[in-house]
Amino acid sequence: DFSTEYFTMNEEQAMEYAKKKLDYFKSDAELTCKEIGDGNLNYVFQIVDEKNKNSIILKQAGPVARISDEFKVSPDRNRIESDILKIQYEYVPEHTPKTYRYDPVMNCFAMEDLSEYEIMRSALIKHQTFPEFADHITTFMVKTLLLTSDVATNAKEKKALVKSFINPELCEITEDLVYTEPFYDCERNEVFPATRPFIEKEIWGDKQLQLETAKLKFEFMTNAQSLIHGDLHTGSVFIKKDSTKVIDPEFAFYGPAGYDIGNVVANLIFAYANGQATISDAEERDQFQKYITTTIRDVIDLFKVKFNKLWQETDKEFVANYEGFQNYYLNSILKDTAAVVGLELTRRIIGLAKVADITSIKQEEARQKAEINCLTAAKQFILNRETFKTGDNFVFQIKKAL
Ligand code: ADP
Ligand code: MG
Numbered sequence: 376d377f378s379t380e381y382f383t384m385n386e387e388q389a390m391e392y393a394k395k396k397l398d399y400f401k402s403d404a405e406l407t408c409k410e411i412g413d414g415n416l417n418y419v420f421q422i423v424d425e426k427n428k429n430s431i432i433l434k435q436a437g438p439v440a441r442i443s444d445e446f447k448v449s450p451d452r453n454r455i456e457s458d459i460l461k462i463q464y465e466y467v468p469e470h471t472p473k474t475y476r477y478d479p480v481m482n483c484f485a486m487e488d489l490s491e492y493e494i495m496r497s498a499l500i501k502h503q504t505f506p507e508f509a510d511h512i513t514t515f516m517v518k519t520l521l522l523t524s525d526v527a528t529n530a531k532e533k534k535a536l537v538k539s540f541i542n543p544e545l546c547e548i549t550e551d552l553v554y555t556e557p558f559y560d561c562e563r564n565e566v567f568p569a570t571r572p573f574i575e576k577e578i579w580g581d582k583q584l585q586l587e588t589a590k591l592k593f594e595f596m597t598n599a600q601s602l603i604h605g606d607l608h609t610g611s612v613f614i615k616k617d618s619t620k621v622i623d624p625e626f627a628f629y630g631p632a633g634y635d636i637g638n639v640v641a642n643l644i645f646a647y648a649n650g651q652a653t654i655s656d657a658e659e660r661d662q663f664q665k666y667i668t669t670t671i672r673d674v675i676d677l678f679k680v681k682f683n684k685l686w687q688e689t690d691k692e693f694v695a696n697y698e699g700f701q702n703y704y705l706n707s708i709l710k711d712t713a714a715v716v717g718l719e720l721t722r723r724i725i726g727l728a729k730v731a732d733i734t735s736i737k738q739e740e741a742r743q744k745a746e747i748n749c750l751t752a753a754k755q756f757i758l759n760r761e762t763f764k765t766g767d768n769f770v771f772q773i774k775k776a777l
């Protein structure tokens with residue numbers, strides 16, 4: 376009866392759940408249900424009332440990851456996801472799905488059906504372009520990252536938030552898969568054979584690089600700066616021409632703000648590499664590449680502009696008003712951003728969880744070239760992270776390596 380004991384639902388049960396537990400459909404509804412999840416961790420049901428042309432999404436957390444039952448992950452992450460979606464909806468309703476009901480027994484919540492949108496990674500692999508994305512995603516990031524930080528939040532309230540978003544299991548996945556395993560010859564890595572010699576020499580053989588990743592890992596584990604999304608790649612973005620919605624914040628916790636920005640930028644670089652490797656018409660390829668580099672430049676520069684504007688408008692912690700502090704704070708976010716660009720580029724090529732932008736490149740040599748170029752850029756982003764201060768700085772490095 377859904378109210379005593381947790382179990383993972385099938386389509387039939389999810390439909391029953393919607394009927395009995397969600398005060399959403401009309402009594403004459405004619406429901407159908409389909410599991411549409413394509414992620415690694417959860418079950419996503421789309422429940423449709425054909426008769427009244429109405430629908431809803433139910434997302435349920437399973438007890439283990441779908442990719443591998445090696446990852447045991449507490450279904451409590453569903454609470455974290457539905458709670459942070461409410462906070463994000465408060466700050467940026469235009470870029471956040473509306474949520475309806477969190478159920479602590481079944482570890483599921485209901486949300487707005489965004490089926491008229493497309494997952495951004497899939498759209499980018501088809502080389503579609505979204506000129507407003509940079510504007511939308513920077514609004515989302517500036518508001519969620521600055522307004523949840525100690526700069527703008529009462530210190531005690533902020534600590535209560537830190538506590539309620541303690542997310543040890545999902546943080547451990549990031550600590551292992553992003554910050555640790557890609558940088559040595561770990562069994563769980565999945566290396567494309569043609570790229571292996573490069574990786575052995577340039578990544579696993581680079582002691583300076585390893586040292587920097589150790590510093591960055593401890594910073595990720597200890598810098599409770601902002602309530603971050605934690606998994607802000609292009610597979611967590613639903614997009615259409617004039618609208619952008621960010622989904623899937625189950626990795627949320629208080630961490631470095633640059634982690635989110637870096638993920639956005641790195642995944643745009645994967646789209647760039649895909650376009651370079653797979654678009655045969657030169658003019659079309661140039662146009663797509665230009666769209667991506669313009670978007671990356673705008674993500675950085677618009678972030679800075681909007682961050683500075685919101686900083687001025689916000690009631691701040693007293694010492695944040697000292698001259699020079701704003702600049703220091705923003706520069707440290709940009710440094711973390713650059714480092715995370717490098718980490719994300721590396722972990723998606725060497726580590727366990729891949730991106731389709733790269734794995735869908737069919738020709739072996741083209742994929743090897745894309746991987747080596749991304750890794751070459753990655754090293755520079757990590758090693759020289761203090762030098763990336765403008766959108767042009769980021770784009771210059773990308774064009775140099777790719
Ligand atoms: P996971 O945490 O398992 O990665 P996601 O939240 O990313 O789950 O959702 C997996 C997939 O389910 C998405 O890629 C998308 O195709 C679909 N989906 C998720 N949320 C919605 C929604 N609100 N509306 C429509 N489809 C959705
Ligand atoms: Mg997902």
Ligand code: MG
Nearest residue numbers: 413414415610
């Ligand atoms: Mg997904």
Ligand code: MG
Nearest residue numbers: 414416623625
């Ligand atoms: Mg997820």
